[in-house]
Amino acid sequence: MHLNLLYKRVAAIFLISIFTVSSIIWPDLSYGWSADNNELQGVKIAAAKSSIEDKRQATRAKIEELKRKEKIEIKRLHQSQKKLEATKDDIEYCSVKLKSAKGKLSVFESQLNSLSYEQSISARRAGERIKQIYKGERISILHLIFAAQDINTFLDRVYYQQKLAAHDKELLQDLRVKTRKLASAKREIEYQKNTIVNTIGVMNQKKSQISSSINVSQYLINKLRTDRATYESAERELARQSDSITNMLGKKHKKPSVETTGGFIRPVSGIISSPFGWRRHPIFGSKSFHTGVDIAGRNRSPIRASNSGEVVFTGWYGGYGKVVIVNHGKYKGRETSTLYAHMSSTNVKVGQQISQGTVVGYEGSTGYSTGPHLHFEVRLDGKPSNPMNYMP
Template sequence: MLPCYLLIWLLVLITPARTQSSPEPASIDTLRQLQEHIDQQRSDVLKERDRLWEIEQATQEQLNGILYHIHATETAYKDYNFQIQVANKRIQELQQELAIAQRVYDQKRAATIARLRWLQRQRHSGSAWDFLLKSQNLKEFFDRRQRLKLVYQADRQILTDLKAKADQIKQQHSEVERQKNKVALFTQQLLAQRLQLEAQLENQQQLIERLNNDRQALEAAQEQLAADSQGIGTLIRSAIAKARYPHTRTFGRGQLAFPSNGEITSNFGWRTHPLLGKSRFHNGIDFGASYGSTIRAADGGRVIFAGWYGGYGYAVVINHGGGLATLYAHSSKLYVKEGQTVQRGDAIAAVGSTGLSTGPHLHFEVRKNGEPVDPSRYL
């Protein structure tokens, strides 16, 4: 949908430039016809411009969000890799400990079983009684009996320890399995993160492509704005030459008043365009003013154009005589008409953001014989 909107917008922007390319002898009448033709389309143009701006803003926000999420995903990816390395190392340690514990357990178990079997055989064969009866006296008899009792108790303790060791080995087996499952889960999550990252990268590329297409369209619009600027120069020269008052007559004082109470946000000369990001020559100065605030005539003169003019949006051009003219662009409302005489300080329009504009402001130009000059020389 977006390229269609841009195409419609650019076609409308191009219309006045083509109409102005070969001005009729009665230039004021031609300009009135141009204004009527453009005014029929201005509502759709404004809607498409606003929609384009909203889409560009939303796309940029989505792009910033995806870039942030990709950065977070890459950080998580590194964290998962580290956790997997730690888990694998722990598994190796547990497996080594388990192998040692199993070996010790097997050795002790085999030795204990062998001794218990020997003691069992000795008990059934009467060797234990023989051991006691060989005592020389009663004290030795009780000593030998105590030693046999300790041997049996030691064997029972060994069996208890072996059982505890067996339980410990089972727990270690469970721990190893738990660690393996943990690593498997991390691996699955890592694969899912990779797939998600690839999808986000693809979306990012598509968004960047869309932004590039929008940028190219805006560059084309900027080129049209340059053509509009040339058309304005032709308009001024033609209107001055054909007006009822010769251009040698001076309406104003020559010293211009500030047309807006806003601060100057962009000067005359080369600058980086706020939408295109490229160096462009700025034919006037911009005043950062609130939407709807008053735009005033910089000096007395006759209005030679008041209407929609391509990338300038709603604009007013005033002929001050002596080859000097001023232009007021991107207005939201116009308070004057062509042919009307205005005095210095009269309200002629309201600040807006029509045409090729990034936000509410006044674009103010001073033209000398149709050519843009630095307004600071006259203010």
Template sequence: MRRPVLRRTPRSTSRTASRTGAALAVAGLLGALAFGAATPAQGDAIDDRREAAEQEQAENQQARDDAEEALEGLEGELGVVSDRILEIQAELPGARLALAEANDEVAKAKREAAIVAGRLKDAREQATDLRTTIDQDSDEATRMREAIGQMAREAYRGGGDLSSVTMILDADSSEDFVERADLMSQALRTRAQVLDDLQATESGNRNSAQRLGAVKDRIGELKAEADAKLAESKVAQTKAAEAKQKLEDLEAENQAKQDLLLSKKDEIDAKLAEIDAQADQIEQDLKDAIADQTERDRERERERQRQEQHNDPPAATTGRYFVNPTQTNPIYVTSEYGMRFHPILHYWRLHAGIDLRDYCGNDVYAGRSGTVLWTQYRSGYGNQVMITHGSINGHSVATSYNHLTSFVVSPGQYVKAGQLIARAGNTGTSAACHLHFEVYIDGATTNPRPYLGI
């Protein structure tokens, strides 16, 4: 802010400049200054960061789901460590966004505090300038009063005020008269000028005093506002520090968990090999059971196989082969059949069924009429029901229902399509209640989706 000019010479110019500068300064101080709202560009940047973070979170969630299924069946500490890494990676984008927004708040609070501090500084300088102006005008008024008093005393000692009569009578010549008249005029003009200046100075002083009062009031308001902005800045800095610490803690934990998981890779390989062997055993058990059934009805099966030996497995285009095995209607798939990748261990593994939305305790139904081969607990799969549905187009078909809470049927029992066979659950290696549904064609898993008509 430009400070008012306080030099007193020439008198009229200095006073005009001072009053103009003071008026402008006071008007500026008393005007409202809006801050705290982000400019459109700032708002767009924040929105872009938030959208990017949400996109990253969605991608991480998909990666997490894939990774969980890549290590499906891995139990104990290693499974917990892997899950925690995936949880952390899902939290990291939000933590980074929180830190960025906290830093934005700190920058905003500092900007606002600086604005208020600048306004407070200007107000204090304006108050100092006004006090200086008042002091100078008071000194000037005192000098002018003294000058007026001096003129009055001199006039009194000279016999009172001069008049045209005394000038004429006392003049020695016409030249003397003219000189005396000129001096008389100058004296009168000087006295009138001094009186005018005195009145103007006193009036200016009163105005300056009023402006000083307004500025003092504004200083008090600005001081309170500055204190509030300083407090806001400290709160924002505390939040930013907390957000930064949280992000650093997550990143450190993420690195430590990854290091631990990688150091246990051999152990994980061995456990996953066991899980794969178990899956192979399920397929072998299923093939053996099918073979037993085939042997019991050998002639009929042989005749059927001779007639249909060149047929293909049931195709998706032929329509639905299974009814909805869940209580959730319509069927809702939460995870598809297919290969999954683990981002830390770089495993590609098959998710051998589809996950269907179901809640713990919900009914689970037979997808098709058939015979229950077994009801048993298998690590990773949890409680499992396996049903064989005989031959379709010359190919044996079976289904398995996994992570169940409890069984309602028994091995060897014949069930009809849609019959209650179990309750949904979260047993085995499972992150939440759902039904892991598998379809076997000739003892090997295949994508169940087309056979469910979805």
């Protein structure tokens, strides 16, 4: 169970590496450029900057997530290290107790051996005296009577022999009691010793598990730090590209274009599933600025040009998936274009002049998308503007 949890932790962190910097799709700013197509360049550069800023937001969110996971793992590592030190102290304490128990057992063994020897000698002596007193094989009552000078001497001899026999009996009884007590104490110490040995075994196993947990935590911390460094490097590169695009936008010079008349129409029917403005990104989970509106609808529903103009881009555009960009010229004094993203397929070509309502493509879920919908943008001088201000 413990190892399974460790493997799950490793697997969970390893999944982070699936979302590597290679998943950050750098917009191809050179595609479709031409010296006389300033509108296309301006729209593409502005769209690229917006796309890069989204990726910067996602990358920063991933960096914060890695920092959070690293902090959690460091805390887990410190807890494991404390547990390991406590377990080592417990093992050392038990080892001291085990050494003491072994010392006591050695003393008891020596004492039991001494008692056993003493008991053997006393039993042999007592046996010899008992034979002399009760069996009368060598010293008979008559012999004692005739050997004695008087009756008092005889009685004294009988008394002392009986006294010695009683002493031998008492000594043997005392030795048996001591032997039983020592044997009982020895069994208790042996039980304690075995308990301590088992406890040390369990603690060593626990120590091994904690050491494994520490190794896993250290591996994960190093992995998280490596991943974070990779994302931080990617974020710096994104920032560099964003600054570069900002400089490019500042240097753009646009040729005069025709003033667009009339209003814009809704490019596809359906509900607004995500409005213009700040939101939580549906895929990356980071807070980012939504540069258009998402209109949910059925897959492959026709998408119509919101106004007349010239198709300046059609094709795959990074996280936008399949895209069509239409330049509408000047609208209320500002260069205006519309962008239609996440299409399943496109229906127009670059350079094509189209009328309002022309089918430019079909609804889909290409690029960074969670389901069939149209991502629709209106840009004024290359900067996103709320499409709801122009549609009926």
